[in-house]
Amino acid sequence: MSAHAPRRAERRSFLRDNGLGLFFGAILLLSLAGQALVGTADYNEGARIAGLPTLTVGQYVTSSYFGVDVAENWQSEYLQFLLFILATVWLIQRGSPESKKAEDVGRESDEEQQVGPYAQQRSPAWAKASGWRRSLYSSSLGLVMGAIFLLSWGAQLVAGTSAMNSRRLQNLQNPSSVLDYAHSPEFWNRTLQNWQSEFLAVGSMVVFSIYLRERGSPESKPVGAPHDTTALEG
Amino acid sequence: MFSQLAATNPEQACGLLSEHARSSMEKEADAPCTTALTDAGLPKPSAVRSVEVYATDGIVVLEGDVIFVARFGEGWRVTAAGCRPEPEDQPYDCGISGG
Numbered sequence: 001m002s003a004h005a006p007r008r009a010e011r012r013s014f015l016r017d018n019g020l021g022l023f024f025g026a027i028l029l030l031s032l033a034g035q036a037l038v039g040t041a042d043y044n045e046g047a048r049i050a051g052l053p054t055l056t057v058g059q060y061v062t063s064s065y066f067g068v069d070v071a072e073n074w075q076s077e078y079l080q081f082l083l084f085i086l087a088t089v090w091l092i093q094r095g096s097p098e099s100k101k102a103e104d105v106g107r108e109s110d111e112e113q114q115v116g117p118y119a120q121q122r123s124p125a126w127a128k129a130s131g132w133r134r135s136l137y138s139s140s141l142g143l144v145m146g147a148i149f150l151l152s153w154g155a156q157l158v159a160g161t162s163a164m165n166s167r168r169l170q171n172l173q174n175p176s177s178v179l180d181y182a183h184s185p186e187f188w189n190r191t192l193q194n195w196q197s198e199f200l201a202v203g204s205m206v207v208f209s210i211y212l213r214e215r216g217s218p219e220s221k222p223v224g225a226p227h228d229t230t231a232l233e234g
Numbered sequence: 235m236f237s238q239l240a241a242t243n244p245e246q247a248c249g250l251l252s253e254h255a256r257s258s259m260e261k262e263a264d265a266p267c268t269t270a271l272t273d274a275g276l277p278k279p280s281a282v283r284s285v286e287v288y289a290t291d292g293i294v295v296l297e298g299d300v301i302f303v304a305r306f307g308e309g310w311r312v313t314a315a316g317c318r319p320e321p322e323d324q325p326y327d328c329g330i331s332g333g
Contacts, residue, residue: 051254051332052313053290053306063289166289169302172314172325175286175293 032070036061039069052170064166067159068190075152076194082145084202095210097221097233104231113138153191160187235294236301236315238279244268251330252304252311258332274329276316300326 015022040060047054060066084098090106093099104112111118115138119128126137136143157178164186165175181187205219211227214220218233225232240247248256248267256267263270280297292310294301302314316329 051252053304055290059290065289162288165286166291169288169291169293170304170313172302172317172328172331173323174319175288 035069036066039066050170064159064162068156068163071152071156071159072190072194075149075156076191076198078145078149078152079195080198080202082142082149083199085142085145092230093206093210094230095228096206096230097209097219098206100231102230107138156190157182157187160190235279235282235296235299236312237276237299240271240274240276240315241279244271247271250312252306252313252332255311255313255315255330255332259330271330274316276329300328302326302328302331 036057040055040057043060043065044054046052055063088099091099092102092105094102107113110116114120114123115127115134116130124137126133129137161176161178161181164181164184168175176184209220212220213223213225215223221229221232236247236250239250245268248271251259251267259270259274260267263273265273277296277299280299283295283297285292285294290305291313292303292305294303299315300317300319301312302317303310304313305311312330314326314328314331317326317331318328320327
């Protein structure tokens with residue numbers, strides 16, 4: 001056995017243990033790179049026809065045009081998961097592996113949540129703590145997802161104002177304010193067209209997973225589980 | 235500013251126009267840029283009141299004129315000049331324009 005063997009095994013183990021996060025991180029970067037390239041080509045096609053300045057990929061990815069396109073998608077994804085995380089505390093979907101059982105609706109007891117005196121030895125420190133630290137940690141996932149949603153939506157508003165004003169100047173019109181853009185059909189069209197697709201995806205996954213199966217996926221019930229079994233992941 | 239340059243050195247002013255603005259002006263006047271620019275009747279030079287830039291585009295508001303500019307590979311170029319506001323958010327009516 002070579003001296004490098006343990007390090008190789010350690011690396012393999014790291015990749016296996018973090019495969020899901022690494023996979024989505026990699027396809028995120030590939031998608032962003034692809035969006036940057038085709039977005040630049042798309043923008044430049046229109047600019048050439050109109051006799052307007054064309055952009056390099058570097059200029060495009062730092063422009064408000066790219067910014068608004070990225071931010072409008074990010075905000076809707078974080079809103080989708082924020083709502084899913086919060087709605088599943090109080091709402092159930094009988095038969096869905098994404099839902100908990102009717103008797104578990106709500107924030108649940110300290111014992112069920114393993115906090116305070118019911119914390120285990122390896123529980124996070126703030127789950128063992130009392131007062132504001134436990135309260136904050138008990139809602140930390142929703143708070144962080146909500147904060148990223150608001151920041152992304154704010155970025156969409158600011159970048160969208162700049163991109164719209166760039167187009168208005170190209171049309172020889174006066175620029176508008178952020179407040180005007182916040183009331184504009186374009187801002188709400190960009191926002192709602194993303195929201196509806198996210199809500200459709202979550203809603204259909206919750207309902208489809210009652211009757212359909214994906215063998216081996218924790219997002220699905222075991223293939224042989226009855227349709228009316230709730231909160232069972234395979 | 236641009237109108238002063240157009241009056242004193244039309245050749246240099248033509249070099250500051252975007253390609254589209256220059257060719258549309260020449261086409262409309264059926265004359266070379268320097269002649270067309272002199273005949274365009276741009277407002278008298280005046281002080282700058284404000285400048286706003288968004289992405290590659292900018293607007294320069296002067297006391298007696300409004301100029302639109304854009305940042306091309308070779309630098310900032312005038313895309314429209316001698317512009318007068320129109321009512322109800324309509325595009326400015328410009329003596330020189332063309333992308």
